[in-house]
Structures are given as C-alpha cells and as structure tokens.
Amino acid sequence: MSKKMQDKTNYYLFTIFAAFIFISYLVNFNIGKKIGANFMIFSRDMIAILPPAFVLIGLFDVWISRKSIEKNFGHSSGFKKYIYAILLAATTVGGTFVAFPVANTLYHKGANYSAIFVYVSASSLVMIPMSVMEASILGVKFTAIRIGVSLPLVIISSIILGDFFSKINYQIPEIE
Amino acid sequence: MYKLYYIAGAAILISFLADRQKTINGLLIGWKKFSKILGTYLKLLIILSIILLISDQFIINYLGNQAPFIGLIMGLIIGSITMMPGFIAYPLAGILVARGVNYMVVAAFITTLMLVGVATFPVEKEYFGVKATIWRNIAGFIISALIALVTGILYGEVLI
Structure with missing residues (x-):
C-alpha cells in the first residue's frame, strides 16, 4: 500500500471510529463509552502537545545548523553526546510522542544512531514530572534504582545498536 | 497543560x-x-x-496472585503491550504495592510501560524504520527485565 493510500485509510478508520463512539453515547453502549473516555484522555494529551511541538521542530530545523548538531550529537562528540541526549530528553515535554519526530530531525542533521537511541529511550525514562510522581507513590528508593540502573544500560545498548546499524548502513526514513 | x-x-x-x-x-x-x-x-x-480497556482490575488480578517469577514475566508482558498515562499507571502501581505485590513485579510493569511500546509501533516505525524500531524495543525489554531483577535484589525479594 502506498503512503498516501495508507494515510487515507487512517482517516477513514478514524471517521468510523469517531462515529462508533458517538453512536455508543447515543444508545448507551458501555464498552463504546469507555473507549470514548479513554480516547478523551489520550487526545487531550496530543492536542496539548503535538501542534506546538511541530512548530518548535520546524523552527529548530531552520535555525539550528547541521554543524552544531554534528559537533554535539555526532561522531566527534564522544561520550558527551549521551549526556546532552539525556538532558534534552529530561526536558522534552510530551515523552516519546514528541521524541520520535525530534530524534528523526536530529538524525537527518547529523546526529549518531547511538545518540538518538539514548535520547528516545531516556525521554520516556526520565521525564521529570513523572519521576516526581513515581517517587511520591512508590518511594524514592524505587525511582532511584529505576533511573540509576536504566540509564547506563540504555547508553550501553544504544552504543551496541548504533554500531550495528552503522555497519549495515541502515537508513532512517526521512519525514519532511 | x-x-x-x-x-x-x-x-x-x-x-x-x-x-x-x-x-x-x-x-x-x-x-x-x-x-x-x-x-x-x-x-x-x-x-x-482500545488497549486501555484492559482494566485496572485485570492487571491487579494478573499481577497480584502470582508466584514472583511468574509475576515478573506477566509484568513484563502486560507493560509491553499496554500504554497508559502516568497518572493512571502510578496510582495503579501504588495499589499493587499496597496489596503486597513484589516491587520486582511492579518495576517490570512500570519499566516496560516506558521502554517497550508495542502499541506505538505504527508511529515509531515511521520515524525509525521497522528494523530499528524492533531492535530498540527488544533492547528495552531486556533492560526492563534487568531493572526488575536488580529491584528485586535490592528490596530483598530475590535472594542471591
């Protein structure tokens, strides 16, 4: 299926889905109403996050030079790039939904595989507000173990995966 | 917001x-x-x-009444296939802990929730390609299992 066809199917699917939820509310169909409530939870998040995130991604694209990304997230950056990737992740609002397109943009501006893998994984691991909530419910010890153990492992696995993907000359799709 | x-x-x-x-x-x-x-x-x-239809009760039942290692595996699987916002996931984790479920099992559930996204595959593959998406998620699964084990050891639930 071509990309355009796929997109069209997605929109049709979504229209049917929206109609299903609407009818569920009309005829008091419980499962449908529950799916509708879930849909509200996620769509509120996406409306709050996606449009401004793509504005920022667009501006990022024109203002940040390829050279500065290569210098900080590319081959010449050494271990520092993982620190930058984690810092960028901790301050990325919206978790992976935003991190995926940002990572894609970073890659096409010269960031390494390993750096964007660290960035995407870290963006769901160390979201600051979420971690605070976690520590208050499950205890600081739990959160400390989770973050302390996961970050080194994420860096190690991203280096391994990065080497592997450079070796096989993998190309990440370009979304323009 | x-x-x-x-x-x-x-x-x-x-x-x-x-x-x-x-x-x-x-x-x-x-x-x-x-x-x-x-x-x-x-x-x-x-x-x-649709995935969020898997209710709290289902997760509490499946993670609550298991031997620790079965619970660990269940936690890894349920966390991988589901996806829920933190304000639902953490109170749920709190209930699990209050019911005496091991921290190891809770850690397995919470970390796979973050690191493994079976549900988000359609989006991730657009940006990373199929191959990279699969490998990144496999790595996330292994890392989650290790984190859960370390959590179990440090909470004295797993004896070595």
Whole structure:
C-alpha cells in the first residue's frame, strides 16, 4: 500500500471510529463509552502537545545548523553526546510522542544512531514530572534504582545498536 | 497543560523578529511534517483507546496472585503491550504495592510501560524504520527485565 493510500485509510478508520463512539453515547453502549473516555484522555494529551511541538521542530530545523548538531550529537562528540541526549530528553515535554519526530530531525542533521537511541529511550525514562510522581507513590528508593540502573544500560545498548546499524548502513526514513 | 503553546508562541515571536522569511520557512516545514504524520497519530489514538480497556482490575488480578517469577514475566508482558498515562499507571502501581505485590513485579510493569511500546509501533516505525524500531524495543525489554531483577535484589525479594 502506498503512503498516501495508507494515510487515507487512517482517516477513514478514524471517521468510523469517531462515529462508533458517538453512536455508543447515543444508545448507551458501555464498552463504546469507555473507549470514548479513554480516547478523551489520550487526545487531550496530543492536542496539548503535538501542534506546538511541530512548530518548535520546524523552527529548530531552520535555525539550528547541521554543524552544531554534528559537533554535539555526532561522531566527534564522544561520550558527551549521551549526556546532552539525556538532558534534552529530561526536558522534552510530551515523552516519546514528541521524541520520535525530534530524534528523526536530529538524525537527518547529523546526529549518531547511538545518540538518538539514548535520547528516545531516556525521554520516556526520565521525564521529570513523572519521576516526581513515581517517587511520591512508590518511594524514592524505587525511582532511584529505576533511573540509576536504566540509564547506563540504555547508553550501553544504544552504543551496541548504533554500531550495528552503522555497519549495515541502515537508513532512517526521512519525514519532511 | 497548554504550556507548550506559550513556549511555541514565544519561539515564533523571537524567530519572527530575528528573521521573517526563515520563520515562515520553519513553520511550513513544521506543518509539512505534522500533516504527514497526523494520520498515523490518529490510528495510534484508536489503538491506545482500545488497549486501555484492559482494566485496572485485570492487571491487579494478573499481577497480584502470582508466584514472583511468574509475576515478573506477566509484568513484563502486560507493560509491553499496554500504554497508559502516568497518572493512571502510578496510582495503579501504588495499589499493587499496597496489596503486597513484589516491587520486582511492579518495576517490570512500570519499566516496560516506558521502554517497550508495542502499541506505538505504527508511529515509531515511521520515524525509525521497522528494523530499528524492533531492535530498540527488544533492547528495552531486556533492560526492563534487568531493572526488575536488580529491584528485586535490592528490596530483598530475590535472594542471591
């Protein structure tokens, strides 16, 4: 299926889905109403996050030079790039939904595989507000173990995966 | 909640004052990227709304009444296939702990929830390609299992 066809199917699917939820509310169909409530939870998040995130991604694209990304997230950056990737992740609002397109943009501006893998994984691991909530419910010890153990492992696995993907000359799709 | 709009608004303003043409180009690039991926995000919304039907009760039942290692495996699997916002996941984890479920099992559930996204596959593959998406998620699964084991050891639930 071509990309355009796929997109069209997605929109049709979504229209049917929206109609299903609407009818569920009309005829008091419980499962449908529950799916509708879930849909509200996620769509509120996406409306709050996606449009401004793509504005920022667009501006990022024109203002940040390829050279500065290569210098900080590319081959010449050494271990520092993982620190930058984690810092960028901790301050990325919206978790992976935003991190995926940002990572894609970073890659096409010269960031390494390993750096964007660290960035995407870290963006769901160390979201600051979420971690605070976690520590208050499950205890600081739990959160400390989770973050302390996961970050080194994420860096190690991203280096391994990065080497592997450079070796096989993998190309990440370009979304323009 | 809508603070990203303020940030984006401020960024547009500053960018516009600095260079009008560049700003317009940037907004066009952002719009193009957004309109290209919107359909996939809509599909993701449908998937997530249906997956969240797996109720709290189901998860409490499945993670609550198991031997620790079975619980660990169940936690890894349920966390991988589900996707829920933190304000639902953490109170649920709190209930599990209050019911005496091992921290190891809770850690397995919470970390796979973050690191493994079976449900978000349609979006991730658009940006990373199928191969990279699969390998990144496998790595996330292994890391989650290790974190859960270390949690179990440090809480004295797993004896070595």
